[in-house]
Structure formats: C-alpha cells, structure tokens
Amino acid sequence: MSGALLAELLLTQIDETTRPDHTRLLATDKCYYLFEYTSRKGYDFSATNNLISNLKKKPSTAGTASYKYKGRAINECTSSLREVLNKKWLATGTLVPVPCSKAVGHPDYDDRIERICRGISAEADVRKLIIQTASTAASHEVGEGERLTVEDLLKVYRIDESVAAPQPTSIGIIDDVLTAGTHYRAMHTILSQRFPQAKMYGIFIARRVFPDPFGD
Numbered sequence: 001m002s003g004a005l006l007a008e009l010l011l012t013q014i015d016e017t018t019r020p021d022h023t024r025l026l027a028t029d030k031c032y033y034l035f036e037y038t039s040r041k042g043y044d045f046s047a048t049n050n051l052i053s054n055l056k057k058k059p060s061t062a063g064t065a066s067y068k069y070k071g072r073a074i075n076e077c078t079s080s081l082r083e084v085l086n087k088k089w090l091a092t093g094t095l096v097p098v099p100c101s102k103a104v105g106h107p108d109y110d111d112r113i114e115r116i117c118r119g120i121s122a123e124a125d126v127r128k129l130i131i132q133t134a135s136t137a138a139s140h141e142v143g144e145g146e147r148l149t150v151e152d153l154l155k156v157y158r159i160d161e162s163v164a165a166p167q168p169t170s171i172g173i174i175d176d177v178l179t180a181g182t183h184y185r186a187m188h189t190i191l192s193q194r195f196p197q198a199k200m201y202g203i204f205i206a207r208r209v210f211p212d213p214f215g216d
Helices: 047-055 065-084 112-120 150-156 182-194
Strands: 031-038 094-097 130-132 157-159 170-178 199-209
Touching: 031 047, 031 065, 031 170, 047 065, 047 170, 047 199, 065 112, 065 199, 094 112, 112 170, 130 182, 150 157, 150 182, 157 182, 170 182, 182 199
Parallel strands: 031 199, 094 170, 170 199
Antiparallel strands: 130 157
16 A cells, blocks of 8 residues: 555555456556445445445435435545545645536536545645536446446546646545446546646545355
C-alpha cells in the first residue's frame, strides 16, 4: 500500500489475490477498499450489505420512512474515509466522485458519492471532473450480461472543463462498490488522457465478493 496516499489501518489494497474478482482492473491499478459487500445477499446479511443498501436508496423515495437511513449511511462512509485518508495527501490530492447512473435532472439523480467526498474535509479539493451526459441503467439493478461496458460509459462520460483548472497532480477516484471495475476503468481512461501527469488511485467503500458456496 502506498503510504503517501493512505493510512494502513483500515484500507486494503487490491492485489493479485483479489484482482481476479474485478476483471476490468489492470495489474498497474492502485485500488483500495474498506469493506466487503456480499453479492446475492440481502441488506440483513452483514453490516456492509446494510450500509450499501441504505446508501443506494433512490432519491425518488425521499419522504419514505426508511429514506432517513441514506443520510446516515453517507455520514458513516464519510467518517470512515476521513479516518483512513492521509491528511497530507488530502492537502494536495483531488477527490473525483464517480457519477451516478442518472444524468442531472432525472428524478433519481444521486449525488451520494459527491456528498461523501465533500464531508471528508472542508479543505479537500473535491471536483466533479467527469459528468455523465445521459442516464443509464444502474449496474446493481440489472443482470451481469446487461451491465454497461467501458465503451458504453466512454460514450456518456465527458470532462467538465469548467473545473479542470488547476491541473490535478494526484487523483482519488471515489465510488461506493467495486464490482468488475468498469466505471473505474472508464474514469481512469478519460482522466489519464486529460491529465497524463496525474497519479491515479481508486478508493472504494466496499468491494463485491460472492457468498461461500459451501457456507450456510
């Protein structure tokens, strides 16, 4: 793990033993995660599953009794990242939230990742450098064979030049769950083309794992 970026207390680096679970990642990618989210299990399977379930509650359900848990989940994620991100790196690095699947103006446009980033530190450089120009299906709501490809995302992602200056020197790409790594790969592709000198890191609340087929 890069001591220049992250504290080693809670974050785990994706390595050769876990990278096969995330097929879009390259051996050169530096990606880190806090927790493990178990796919195909409900919110009551684990604390992380509950956290992610609450985090992904749709904005169109605001006003329902359970929607209050979304705000709590955002605060929990913010607090966890605040604990582990190196303050010296935060003073010079740039946090870039991965856009949600819905474009601005859609009833389910969700700024949860941006809110998590902005809560980490009032002094942090948080920039929505990537904008999604069209709404797409949310990955967690479709089957494996229906999920977007990197190429699909590259068609709807664009750099917001209004916030591109000053040029970032170190970028933390922030997202909630690392699955195949498709969104990270698309973000990395566009950002590295626009800012070729910037170092890139992926920082995730959780990585997806599958349940033990021999477990209970």
